[in-house]
Amino acid sequence: MNAGDDPDGELLARVFLTRVIEPGDEVAGRWVRECGARAVVRRLREGGEPMPGVSGKRWAGLLARAGQAEPGRDLALAREAGVRFVGPGDVEWPRQLDDLGDARPLGLWVRGRPSLRMWALRSVAIVGARACTEYGAHMAATLAAGLAERGWVVVSGGAYGVDGAAHRGALGSGGATVAVLACGVDRPYPRGHTQLITRIAEQGLVIGELPPGDHPTPSRFVQRNRVIAALTRGTVVVEAAYRSGSLVTARAAQRLGRHAMGVPGPATSGLSAGVHEFLRGDAVLVTDAAEVVELVGDMGELAPDRRGPVLPRDLLDASARRVLAALPGRRAASPDEIARGAQTSQDDAIARLYELRALGYVERHSDGWKLTRQAMISVQGGRHGC
Amino acid sequence: MNAGDDPDGELLARVFLTRVIEPGDEVAGRWVRECGARAVVRRLREGGEPMPGVSGKRWAGLLARAGQAEPGRDLALAREAGVRFVGPGDVEWPRQLDDLGDARPLGLWVRGRPSLRMWALRSVAIVGARACTEYGAHMAATLAAGLAERGWVVVSGGAYGVDGAAHRGALGSGGATVAVLACGVDRPYPRGHTQLITRIAEQGLVIGELPPGDHPTPSRFVQRNRVIAALTRGTVVVEAAYRSGSLVTARAAQRLGRHAMGVPGPATSGLSAGVHEFLRGDAVLVTDAAEVVELVGDMGELAPDRRGPVLPRDLLDASARRVLAALPGRRAASPDEIARGAQTSQDDAIARLYELRALGYVERHSDGWKLTRQAMISVQGGRHGC
Numbered sequence: 223m224n225a226g227d228d229p230d231g232e233l234l235a236r237v238f239l240t241r242v243i244e245p246g247d248e249v250a251g252r253w254v255r256e257c258g259a260r261a262v263v264r265r266l267r268e269g270g271e272p273m274p275g276v277s278g279k280r281w282a283g284l285l286a287r288a289g290q291a292e293p294g295r296d297l298a299l300a301r302e303a304g305v306r307f308v309g310p311g312d313v314e315w316p317r318q319l320d321d322l323g324d325a326r327p328l329g330l331w332v333r334g335r336p337s338l339r340m341w342a343l344r345s346v347a348i349v350g351a352r353a354c355t356e357y358g359a360h361m362a363a364t365l366a367a368g369l370a371e372r373g374w375v376v377v378s379g380g381a382y383g384v385d386g387a388a389h390r391g392a393l394g395s396g397g398a399t400v401a402v403l404a405c406g407v408d409r410p411y412p413r414g415h416t417q418l419i420t421r422i423a424e425q426g427l428v429i430g431e432l433p434p435g436d437h438p439t440p441s442r443f444v445q446r447n448r449v450i451a452a453l454t455r456g457t458v459v460v461e462a463a464y465r466s467g468s469l470v471t472a473r474a475a476q477r478l479g480r481h482a483m484g485v486p487g488p489a490t491s492g493l494s495a496g497v498h499e500f501l502r503g504d505a506v507l508v509t510d511a512a513e514v515v516e517l518v519g520d521m522g523e524l525a526p527d528r529r530g531p532v533l534p535r536d537l538l539d540a541s542a543r544r545v546l547a548a549l550p551g552r553r554a555a556s557p558d559e560i561a562r563g564a565q566t567s568q569d570d571a572i573a574r575l576y577e578l579r580a581l582g583y584v585e586r587h588s589d590g591w592k593l594t595r596q597a598m599i600s601v602q603g604g605r606h607g608c
Numbered sequence: 609m610n611a612g613d614d615p616d617g618e619l620l621a622r623v624f625l626t627r628v629i630e631p632g633d634e635v636a637g638r639w640v641r642e643c644g645a646r647a648v649v650r651r652l653r654e655g656g657e658p659m660p661g662v663s664g665k666r667w668a669g670l671l672a673r674a675g676q677a678e679p680g681r682d683l684a685l686a687r688e689a690g691v692r693f694v695g696p697g698d699v700e701w702p703r704q705l706d707d708l709g710d711a712r713p714l715g716l717w718v719r720g721r722p723s724l725r726m727w728a729l730r731s732v733a734i735v736g737a738r739a740c741t742e743y744g745a746h747m748a749a750t751l752a753a754g755l756a757e758r759g760w761v762v763v764s765g766g767a768y769g770v771d772g773a774a775h776r777g778a779l780g781s782g783g784a785t786v787a788v789l790a791c792g793v794d795r796p797y798p799r800g801h802t803q804l805i806t807r808i809a810e811q812g813l814v815i816g817e818l819p820p821g822d823h824p825t826p827s828r829f830v831q832r833n834r835v836i837a838a839l840t841r842g843t844v845v846v847e848a849a850y851r852s853g854s855l856v857t858a859r860a861a862q863r864l865g866r867h868a869m870g871v872p873g874p875a876t877s878g879l880s881a882g883v884h885e886f887l888r889g890d891a892v893l894v895t896d897a898a899e900v901v902e903l904v905g906d907m908g909e910l911a912p913d914r915r916g917p918v919l920p921r922d923l924l925d926a927s928a929r930r931v932l933a934a935l936p937g938r939r940a941a942s943p944d945e946i947a948r949g950a951q952t953s954q955d956d957a958i959a960r961l962y963e964l965r966a967l968g969y970v971e972r973h974s975d976g977w978k979l980t981r982q983a984m985i986s987v988q989g990g991r992h993g994c
Contacts (some may be wrong), residue, residue: 363873486872486884489747489895498872501893509875509884 371395
């Protein structure tokens with residue numbers, strides 16, 4: 223966000239509030255909904271009587287935090303680290319997060335080239351145990367690669383185990399992946415995943431509710447899960463013991479009307495016991511990416527792909543237009559070939575291709591990308607019209 | 609069956625028909641329902657015009673078989689081999705088989721001490737791949753042992769792989785098991801399971817539709833499956849490839865309103881693929897015996913256990929009364945101790961205990977058996993009354 227993008231100070235107020243209010247705080251979310259972010263910031267700065275629904279002690283805590291908030295500095299720090307702030311008013315805001323009601327994030331800090339909104343349109347979460355088995359890691363990576371090969375974006379939490387395997391599976395097949403962190407996006411957590419998270423920021427997106435430099439806490443991990451659940455069309459659990467955090471994510475997905483899926487494993491494995499219990503409820507058993515897509519692909523209303531491109535070519539941003547122009551007429555091309563044609567990096571090409579996928583312009587076939595039939599028709603129609 | 613039990617020749621006619629009509633033949637089943645077994649036998653013996661719904665060629669085939677049928681000899685042979693014939697008119701007939709309509713067996717050949725009707729009241733089928741993995745065999749045996757320990761009867765097809773593991777699991781925990789064969793019950797199939805099937809006949813029951821000496825055919829295996837499905841309260845599939853015969857059994861169970869269950873396995877295993885596909889439909893995922901019992905135990909209408917004994921003690925047969933009398937007042941006893949008290953063999957004691965379990969007199973606790981609360985009350989009530 224640049225100052226020029228925020229003439230009325232709404233986004234700057236939200237940046238301020240991400241320093242003061244914990245993720246998922248529904249009481250504060252209600253203040254923002256009812257009074258607006260700027261009014262809440264004013265109240266916090268003035269330090270008067272507590273806002274409704276909060277004790278004097280908690281109010282004092284919020285005031286103390288507010289006293290230290292420096293939204294301008296946070297934005298400047300973020301910009302230096304290649305991080306932008308996306309709020310509900312922004313074109314990049316994924317509107318499905320509005321389903322969270324008063325628990326909706328105040329905004330998201332975003333690292334990476336692609337449009338979060340575009341990518342989230344066709345995304346699936348893969349979550350599971352940190353201490354997963356080799357089987358769990360194999361299934362997470364295979365599912366993620368299969369989803370990426372079908373043009374789907376893989377969302378996870380950047381953690382050890384299943385999360386990491388899912389991100390790596392997507393990256394490894396030249397696909398799209400989003401890590402949702404429970405800390406500042408400039409501060410990779412866990413430390414051992416610094417390299418992985420850096421790579422995700424290059425080829426995909428690293429996002430989170432916490433402002434730069436902020437650290438994770440147990441409750442922040444739990445709240446992060448609701449963002450993963452709300453952002454995606456469905457959540458797949460790969461290995462989870464009883465009462466595992468990933469089951470929390472999947473149950474949140476169910477409550478939000480998203481698809482909840484689980485990968486079976488040996489009935490003798492404690493790390494599949496939570497998944498099996500979940501599958502004995504309403505969750506759907508899935509064993510490969512085709513089954514996941516069969517399920518989440520039904521929610522056609524979120525994505526325009528079946529009806530062809532809905533956004534006129536002229537409204538695409540310049541780099542997306544360049545990538546689109548670099549696609550050959552009828553055959554599939556690799557991201558590498560497309561990047562060269564568009565005179566950009568392969569990572570940027572991948573970012574744009576998944577955006578164009580969400581808009582219905584292109585589709586992925588295993589390793590290559592090609593124009594959709596609808597896109598070819600619209601090109602030809604356009605040519606004839608000119 | 610003795611001649612004295614069949615004054616009107618109905619059962620003898622059915623014995624005759626088991627030599628002539630293939631299991632599951634619904635056209636012939638309709639003849640029997642509409643005209644009675646004896647009239648059908650008369651028509652087959654007279655050799656006149658074909659019965660309705662059958663070609664001249666097929667009718668000729670039936671007449672040829674009828675010309676060779678010797679029901680009296682079959683019954684005598686069976687008796688020598690310790691095999692009885694149970695028809696729909698018999699007190700031992702499991703009435704749930706009537707749900708098969710015109711595909712209902714003409715009768716069942718039964719080897720073993722226990723009452724088939726009593727045992728089938730509280731029974732669960734465990735079926736699956738012949739070429740199962742070690743995991744599949746482990747799960748089948750563990751489930752069967754767990755069901756037996758909870759006083760449930762394990763039904764399967766006597767085949768290699770999952771079937772054999774299920775029977776062995778039940779036998780090994782001193783439990784009740786029934787093998788439903790696709791051939792004469794005096795002719796163990798597969799040959800390699802001769803010892804196992806003999807042991808089942810000693811401790812449990814070996815049953816089938818085919819008369820003594822008859823051999824299995826592919827269609828007889830398929831038709832055998834409908835008996836397993838109809839006899840039990842639910843069918844659990846442990847490992848099955850796509851299009852496996854055990855899935856046929858489980859789907860038949862579903863159509864008959866029984867519970868259909870599947871044991872998950874690694875998504876990477878082809879021998880779990882059929883089960884997983886099944887679980888993606890209406891089947892319920894189960895991982896242990898407790899989950900199976902939780903499901904099938906709901907069908908309270910089939911068994912009187914929750915309402916206490918319904919059959920007065922005086923109507924129990926002599927050996928069941930002796931076994932009941934051998935149970936200690938309040939504590940659990942082993943089958944061995946009970947057998948000694950009842951002056952019978954342990955196998956006979958187990959046969960009677962599961963019958964008494966179906967009638968609500970006793971319950972199983974892991975290795976031991978004890979009187980149910982209702983049975984104790986009825987004993988005390990009886991004593992006070994006298």
